[in-house]
Structures are given as structure tokens and as C-alpha cells.
Amino acid sequence: MTIASAVGELAPAPRPAPTPGRVWDIVLRARELGILVVIFAVFGGTTIYNSSFASSASVQQLLAGASIYALLGVGETIVIITRNVDLSVGSVLGLSAYVVGEVFLHNPNFPVPLAFLVGIGVGVVCGVVNGAIVAVARVPSLVVTLGTLYLIRGVDALVVNGVQIDPSSIPGGFIGVGVNNILGVPWIFVITAVVVLVVGYAMRTFRSNRDLYAIGSNPAAAELAGVPVRKRVFWAFVFSGAIAGLGGALWLAQFATVASTAGSGYELIVVSGVVVGGVAIFGGSGTVLGAALGPLLLNTINQALVAARISAFWNQAIAGGLLIAAIAFDRFVSLRRERNLRLRRAARGA
Amino acid sequence: MDGIESEQVVAADAQASGGGGAGSRTPLLELRKMSKQFGPVQALSEIDLKVYPGEVTAVVGDNGAGKSVTLKTISGIHPPDGGEILWQGKPVHIRTPKDASALGIETVYQDLALCGNLDVVQNMFLGRERTRNHLLDENSMESAAAATLSSLSVTTLRSVRQSVASLSGGQRQAVAVAKAVMWNSKLVIMDEPTAALGVAQTAMVLELTRRLASRGLGVIFVSHNFNDVFEVADQIAVLYLGRLVASLPAKGLDRQVVVDYVTSGASSRNGSQLAHADGA
Ligand SMILES: Nc1ncnc2c1ncn2[C@@H]1O[C@H](COP(=O)(O)OP(=O)(O)OP(=O)(O)O)[C@@H](O)[C@H]1O
Ligand SMILES: [Mg+2]
Numbered sequence: 223m224t225i226a227s228a229v230g231e232l233a234p235a236p237r238p239a240p241t242p243g244r245v246w247d248i249v250l251r252a253r254e255l256g257i258l259v260v261i262f263a264v265f266g267g268t269t270i271y272n273s274s275f276a277s278s279a280s281v282q283q284l285l286a287g288a289s290i291y292a293l294l295g296v297g298e299t300i301v302i303i304t305r306n307v308d309l310s311v312g313s314v315l316g317l318s319a320y321v322v323g324e325v326f327l328h329n330p331n332f333p334v335p336l337a338f339l340v341g342i343g344v345g346v347v348c349g350v351v352n353g354a355i356v357a358v359a360r361v362p363s364l365v366v367t368l369g370t371l372y373l374i375r376g377v378d379a380l381v382v383n384g385v386q387i388d389p390s391s392i393p394g395g396f397i398g399v400g401v402n403n404i405l406g407v408p409w410i411f412v413i414t415a416v417v418v419l420v421v422g423y424a425m426r427t428f429r430s431n432r433d434l435y436a437i438g439s440n441p442a443a444a445e446l447a448g449v450p451v452r453k454r455v456f457w458a459f460v461f462s463g464a465i466a467g468l469g470g471a472l473w474l475a476q477f478a479t480v481a482s483t484a485g486s487g488y489e490l491i492v493v494s495g496v497v498v499g500g501v502a503i504f505g506g507s508g509t510v511l512g513a514a515l516g517p518l519l520l521n522t523i524n525q526a527l528v529a530a531r532i533s534a535f536w537n538q539a540i541a542g543g544l545l546i547a548a549i550a551f552d553r554f555v556s557l558r559r560e561r562n563l564r565l566r567r568a569a570r571g572a
Numbered sequence: 573m574d575g576i577e578s579e580q581v582v583a584a585d586a587q588a589s590g591g592g593g594a595g596s597r598t599p600l601l602e603l604r605k606m607s608k609q610f611g612p613v614q615a616l617s618e619i620d621l622k623v624y625p626g627e628v629t630a631v632v633g634d635n636g637a638g639k640s641v642t643l644k645t646i647s648g649i650h651p652p653d654g655g656e657i658l659w660q661g662k663p664v665h666i667r668t669p670k671d672a673s674a675l676g677i678e679t680v681y682q683d684l685a686l687c688g689n690l691d692v693v694q695n696m697f698l699g700r701e702r703t704r705n706h707l708l709d710e711n712s713m714e715s716a717a718a719a720t721l722s723s724l725s726v727t728t729l730r731s732v733r734q735s736v737a738s739l740s741g742g743q744r745q746a747v748a749v750a751k752a753v754m755w756n757s758k759l760v761i762m763d764e765p766t767a768a769l770g771v772a773q774t775a776m777v778l779e780l781t782r783r784l785a786s787r788g789l790g791v792i793f794v795s796h797n798f799n800d801v802f803e804v805a806d807q808i809a810v811l812y813l814g815r816l817v818a819s820l821p822a823k824g825l826d827r828q829v830v831v832d833y834v835t836s837g838a839s840s841r842n843g844s845q846l847a848h849a850d851g852a
Contacts, residue, residue, distance in 0.1 A: 427707045432690075436698055439687035446649075446685050447699030448670050506689035559738055 253500035257515040261522050268526040275529045278406060284525050286401075286408040286476070290315075290469050291517035293414045294492045295499065296421050297465030299513035300458045302496060305438040305505030306363035308459060310352060311466040312488030313374035318344040318470025320378060323387040323480040326396070334396045338471045345467020346460055348374060353459030357452040363459075371489065375482075382482040389478040400475025410472055414514065417465070422510045434458060438505025494541060495520050498548040520544070598661045600625045600759055600790040601646065601677075606655035608638075608645055615641045618655065619816045621809055623759065628781060628791040630801040630822070633811035634834055639794045640682065642811065643761050646792075647679040648672040675759075678752035682763040686744060688737035692729065693717040695736050696751040720754040721746070724780055742773025749780050759790040766800050778804050798827055812837035 269276040294311050301308045318341040325332050325340055352370055356363045389397065399409050425431045433454050436444040445451050473484055493503075499516025501508025523544070524537050599622035608616040616638045623629045631639050644650040646657070648666045656663055659675050666672050672679070686695050693710075696717045702709040718732050726746045729739070736744060745765055752760045762781065766774040781804045784791050795801050801808060802822060810818040810833040818833045832839035 429701045429703055429708055432694065432701060432708065433699075435689060436687045436694075439689035440685065442683075443685035443687055444698070446669055446681065448668075448673075449699050502689075506687065556737075562738075 254509065254512045254515055257499060257512065257519050261515070261519050264519075264522050264526050268529050272529045275526070280525070280529070282403060282406070282408050284522060285411040285518075287525065288518040288521035289408065289410045289414040290472055290476070291488070291491055291495055291521065292514040293417060293472070294466055294469050294488060295496045295513040295517050296414075296417055296510045297462035298492050299496050299499075299501050299508055299510050300421075300425075300434065301363070301462045302493075302501050302503060303434045303438045303505055303508055304455050304458050305441065306356060306455060306458065307367065307493065307503075308352060308363065308462045308466075309367040309489045309493075310348060310370040310374060311462065311469070311492055312485040313371050313378065314345050314348045314463055314466035315470040315473055315485035315488060316378045316482070317348065317374050318342075318467040319474040319484045320382050320385075320470075320480050320482075322471050322474050323392065324381075324385065326392050327385070327387055330391070330393065332393070334393060334399070337396055338468065341471030341474075342464050342467045344470065345463040345465065347463070348466070349460035349463020352463065353456035356459060357456040375486065378484075379482040382480060385480065387480040392474070392478055396475050397478050398475075400472060400478070410476060413472065417468075418510055418514045425510060430454065435506055438502075439507075491520065491541075492517065494545045498544050500548070500552075502552060503549070516548075597624060599623055599658070600660060602658040602661075603642075603646075604656040604658065606642075606645060606652045606657065608641055608650060608652050608654075614814055616645070616652070616814045619811075621816060621819065623790045623792055624807075625758065625790045626785055626788045627806040628785045628793050628804045629807040629809060630793045630795065630805035631809050631811060632795065632798075632801055632830065632834055637811040637834075638814040639811055640763055641814075643679065643763050643792065643794065646672065646759075647677060647761060673755060673757075676755075676757045677759045677761065678755055678757040679761040680745070680748045680752050680763065680765055682767070686736045686748060689735060691735050692721075692732040692739075692747050695747060696720070696754055698751075700755070716754065717750070720750045724750055724753065724783060726750060726780070740773065741768050742770070742776050745769065745773070745777050746780060749777070749784075753784065753789070757789065759792070760784055761792045763794045764796065765793070766795060766797060774800065798830065801830075802827065810834055 265275070274280060294315070298308055298311060321344045322337050322341045325337060348370065352363070352367055355361055355366045399413075402409050404412060425434075433444065433449045433451075436447065436449055437451050437454055441451060470485070474480065477484075495517030496508070496513040497503055497516070498519060499508070499512035499514065501513050501516075520541055523540055527534070527537050527540070601621075601623040603619050603621040605618040605620060606616060607614070607618055619638075619642060621629075621631075621642075631642060633639050641650060645652045646666065648669045648671050651665075651667045657666060658664070664671075664675060666675070666677070669679075687698065690698065693714050697713050702713050702716075704712070714732060721727075721729065721732065724746070726743075728746075729743060736747065739747065749760070749762070749765070765777050765781070769777060778800060781791055781793060785804075785806070791804075793801070793804060802825075805822040808818075808820050808822050808825065808830060809816060810820075810830060812833065815837070817837045818830075818839070820829070829839045
């Protein structure tokens with residue numbers, strides 16, 4: 223091999239014409255669009271079967287029901303992008319709901335905005351614990367947050383026991399956030415949408431958030447590039463905690479009661495939702511928009527089954543099937559990419 | 573085949589500032605009695621090495637000879653625990669990769685250290701993104717990355733917004749090299765840049781390596797492949813069990829001499845021609 227022929231190798235390759243395969247590739251990559259299409263397909267199909275499904279009350283219920291999952295999905299996504307996972311979100315939500323309820327029980331005139339801040343604060347404390355153990359002690363997050371899931375749930379069960387919080391103890395203004403609409407759209411959905419848009423924008427435009435993708439993609443390379451890996455991972459957990467805390471306050475506003483089981487099992491729904499929404503469980507890719515649409519899709523299917531009077535058993539089976547389909551789909555896309563690469567290389571070698 | 577290769581090395585050499593003799597020029601980088609120990613393992617003992625601007629210095633040696641460790645001491649990953657590093661004649665301390673970058677030393681690691689999920693531009697600017705009003709300045713980064721790639725005549729990329737996972741091995745190597753060059757670096761270190769590449773892609777990387785040297789950069793090039801080494805190197809340094817046993821001008825060098833040094837730490841062939849490290 224001589225240098226002269228190597229230079230020949232560097233000559234610009236003729237631009238390949240767009241083939242149907244390439245168009246297909248672009249479609250495959252726009253995961254968010256795909257999920258929206260499926261949501262509308264499920265919605266349309268169910269409406270044909272049962273026209274009351276498209277009534278505004280039903281749509282409001284659909285959006286409100288998905289909101290807390292979608293909101294938690296935003297925090298979870300930030301953590302998963304760094305190749306970690308936060309399994310404690312459901313327990314944190316429960317604790318936050320309890321603490322905010324307790325605050326109202328003792329101070330019936332507690333300002334509503336401050337109550338939300340209290341909820342967020344509870345989440346931040348939990349997030350700091352998770353983040354510190356994962357980032358400083360370098361314990362795998364799966365283990366750490368599984369531990370805090372049970373720990374916080376245990377604390378929750380202890381303190382909630384015997385406490386009686388019912389709608390009469392909670393200010394109407396606070397409950398309004400959970401159940402009222404603005405211009406026909408549930409407040410809780412509006413809040414979630416604002417969080418999704420703000421965080422989605424920040425993920426694209428702030429330097430420190432680019433680091434999160436790098437950490438999840440190749441932690442060693444991120445470290446070599448001078449990315450403060452531990453600091454970023456720590457803050458990802460704090461953020462996820464804060465979001466779960468906000469979720470707890472919204473949960474209280476929506477259900478106007480406190481139970482020791484509030485939010486239990488949410489972590490699995492949230493993780494499945496974001497994975498369906500295209501957030502790679504191995505880290506390094508995904509968007510918060512996708513992460514919010516995943517839970518919305520799961521909830522739409524859930525409600526559709528109810529409207530079609532199909533047994534609730536199918537709900538779980540379908541959610542599980544979708545999760546596996548989403549992962550298989552990601553695998554398919556990456557295999558396809560590898561195959562294309564091989565073909566291109568072979569074509570060039572010839 | 574040997575003949576063709578050495579002609580090219582001669583041709584390339586003519587562009588470089590001085591030629592073989594180390595004489596009066598100041599080395600870009602000089603290691604003096606540099607040592608590194610990992611627990612009981614003496615990975616490097618008293619390495620002396622000079623790297624000149626505009627030259628490719630190849631570092632060869634058997635597995636475990638200490639090539640990667642040498643590079644890592646220079647790039648700030650494993651700071652040395654004995655000896656001195658001189659940068660443009662002045663002693664410096666390189667304790668972190670940031671220190672190395674600040675001096676103008678960039679490393680293309682053996683495993684490339686790229687993030688597959690990020691695109692070419694994002695990788696080239698990783699950890700050093702440009703911002704404008706605190707927001708990422710994508711346009712300026714994209715055009716800087718594209719300009720660097722085209723200045724290195726890397727034209728096989730379909731788009732600088734492709735994810736690195738979708739690139740071929742040679743393209744990834746080219747991106748890693750371009751990333752190293754973009755930061756006005758003066759010394760580019762490459763650890764086995766051709767190890768995983770096919771014939772055509774290897775040629776592309778070797779060509780790129782020569783181009784860096786002809787721009788006046790110093791290049792340290794680690795490889796097990798003697799064809800590659802003799803094609804690009806101006807100087808060949810041989811490590812043997814953590815010691816530098818030879819540092820020889822590549823021009824007209826008998827390949828078998830290098831093989832002897834690599835395998836046994838000494839050579840009895842053509843002894844008179846050799847500028848032995850200890851003597852220089
Ligand atoms: N982080 C480390 N901790 C302990 N020992 C190490 C470390 N890195 C390298 N070593 C030891 O230092 C010696 C030199 O290793 P090095 O990686 O430099 O070899 P090399 O010349 O690059 O070999 P190869 O050709 O296989 O890449 C080896 O004995 C190795 O085991
Ligand atoms: Mg090595």
C-alpha cells in the first residue's frame with residue numbers, strides 16, 4: 223500500500239442517492255413522531271368502537287391520568303441517560319405527598335405555591351441521598367435506589383399509619399391544581415407539559431446537559447474529556463428526586479388523600495414508559511419528549527381497554543408486550559445500522 | 573516493497589525542518605529519566621526520549637513493554653513518579669489531561685475514547701463546547717469541526733451530524749485525530765491508531781499522520797506494525813521491559829535491527845550506525 227493510493231482513497235465519495243432504505247431509516251429515528259402516531263391510532267380506533275372515548279371529559283381524564291407518570295418520566299430520563307436508574311421515584315412521591323398533607327393538616331392556611339416547594343424539597347433531600355451514595359461511594363444505582371425504594375416506603379408506612387388526611391384538610395386552591403382545567407386542559411397536564419418543554423430545551427442547549435449524554439455513552443471517554451462525571455450524576459439524581467417530589471405534591475392535589483401506598487409501583491410504570499418512549503436503558507440517548515409520550519401511550523392504551531370493556535388483565539400484558547417491542551425495535555434499528563455500515567464498507571473495499 | 577517505503581519516508585522527511593541529526597534544535601517534548609511504578613510493577617524505568625516538531629516519533633516494543641504507560645504519563649493520566657518532563661525546553665508538571673491539553677498535547681487513545689451516541693461535532697468538542705450567551709453554539713462548532721476535517725482532507729464523512737456509532741473504524745480514527753488537531757495542538761499522541769483497520773483505512777490514517785508532521789506538529793506514534801512504523805516514522809524509539817533501549821533515525825534503518833531491539837533489548841547488527849539513546 224503506497225501513500226499515493228491512500229490519497230486516492232481520500233477523494234470525495236460520490237454522494238449516494240436517497241434510497242427507500244434511507245428514508246425508512248429517518249422514519250425509524252423519529253421515535254417521538256412514531257409514538258404520537260400510535261397514540262392517535264389507538265385513540266381513533268377506540269373512538270370508532272365507543273364514541274364517548276373522544277368526549278372532552280374522557281380526554282381530560284386521559285391527559286390527567288398520564289401526567290404524573292410523564293412528569294416522573296422526565297426526571298427518570300435524565301438519570302437513565304447517564305447510564306443509571308432511579309427506582310425510588312414512587313416511594314419519594316409517596317413521602318412527598320405525605321409531608322405536604324401533614325403540612326396542611328397543621329397549617330390549613332399554608333400558601334399553595336409554598337406547598338409545592340415543600341414537596342420538591344422532600345424530593346431533593348431523597349435525591350441527594352441517592353446521588354451521594356451512587357456518585358461518591360460508587361455503588362451501582364440499581365442497588366442504591368432499590369434500597370431507598372424500600373427504605374423510604376418503610377418510613378412512609380410508619381409515619382402515615384394513623385394519620386387521617388381527607389379533602390377537608392386540604393385547601394381548595396391546592397386541590398384545584400390537581401382536578402381543575404384551564405381552557406379545557408387539566409392544570410396538571412399543563413404543568414407537566416411546561417416541565418417537558420423547559421427541560422427538553424435545556425437538554426439541547428446547555429453545555430452541562432450535553433455531558434449527561436456523553437457520560438451514558440462512554441463514561442471513560444467523558445472522564446478523559448474532563449467531564450465532571452460524578453458531579454453530573456449526583457445532580458441527575460437530585461433532579462429526579464425533585465421531580466418525584468413535585469409529583470408527590472401533584473398526587474396529593476389530584477387525589478386529596480394520603481395513603482402509605484401512594485405511588486407504589488410507579489417506578490416500574492415510569493421506567494417502562496420512558497423506555498417505550500425511546501430512552502435507551504443503557505444510557506446515552508433519548509429525549510424527555512419521548513419519555514413523556516411513552517407513559518401517555520401506555521395510559522391511552524389503558525383507558526382504551528376500559529372503554530372497550532376489555533379485562534384489566536390485558537392492560538398489564540399489553541404494557542409488557544410494548545416494552546419488549548420497544549427494546550426489540552431499538553435492537554433492530556442498531557442492527558440495521560451495523561449492517562448498513564458493513565455493506566458500505568464492503569462496497570468501498572471492492 | 574521495502575524500497576518504495578523508504579523512498580516515501582525520504583520524500584516526507586525533506587519537508588520536515590531539520591532531518592535526522594538531533595544537534596541544536598530544541599525538542600518539543602523531552603523526557604528525562606522518567607519512571608513510573610504501579611505497586612510492585614516498575615512499568616517505566618528512567619526513560620529518556622526526545623520528540624521534535626515536524627517529526628513522527630514511533631514508539632515500538634513488545635506487549636507490556638510500557639508504550640501505553642509512557643503515553644499516559646505524557647497525557648496526564650498517570651503522572652510519572654520520577655524524572656522530568658521538558659516542554660519546549662522548560663520543565664513542566666502534567667498531572668491531569670487538562671494540563672496536557674493546556675500545553676498543546678492531545679492524545680488519540682487506543683480505544684479512541686469517543687462517544688458512540690454523540691455525533692461527530694459533539695465528540696470533537698466534548699468537554700470543551702463553545703457557548704454563546706451560555707447556550708451551546710452549535711453553528712460555530714459545526715463549522716469549526718467541518719473546517720478541521722476538510723483541512724485534513726477527511727472527505728469520506730457523509731455528515732458531521734452523523735453519530736459516531738454509524739462511522740467505520742477508519743472514519744472514527746479520522747475523527748479522533750481531527751479532534752486532537754483542532755485544539756491548536758503542538759503534539760499529537762496516537763496509541764496504535766491502525767490496529768483495528770483494514771488496508772485502505774490504514775493508509776488513510778498513515779497519510780493523516782504524515783500530514784500532521786508536515787504541518788509542523790510533533791507526533792508520537794505507537795504501533796506493533798513495522799510496515800506502518802517504517803512508512804511514517806522519522807525516529808524510532810524502542811521500549812523493552814520498561815526501559816528505552818534504542819532511539820534511531822528511521823531513514824535507511826534495517827528493519828531487522830528494530831526487531832532485535834524489540835525482542836531482546838539489544839542488537840549486534842550495524843552497530844556503528846546507531847545513535848543509541850544513552851549516548852545521544
Ligand atoms: N493502571 C495500571 N496498573 C498497574 N499496572 C499497569 C497499569 N497500566 C499498565 N500497567 C503495567 O505496566 C506495564 C506496561 O504496560 P503498557 O500498557 O504500557 O504496555 P504496552 O507496551 O502498551 O503493551 P501493548 O502492546 O500490549 O499495548 C505492564 O506490565 C502492565 O501490566
Ligand atoms: Mg498499549
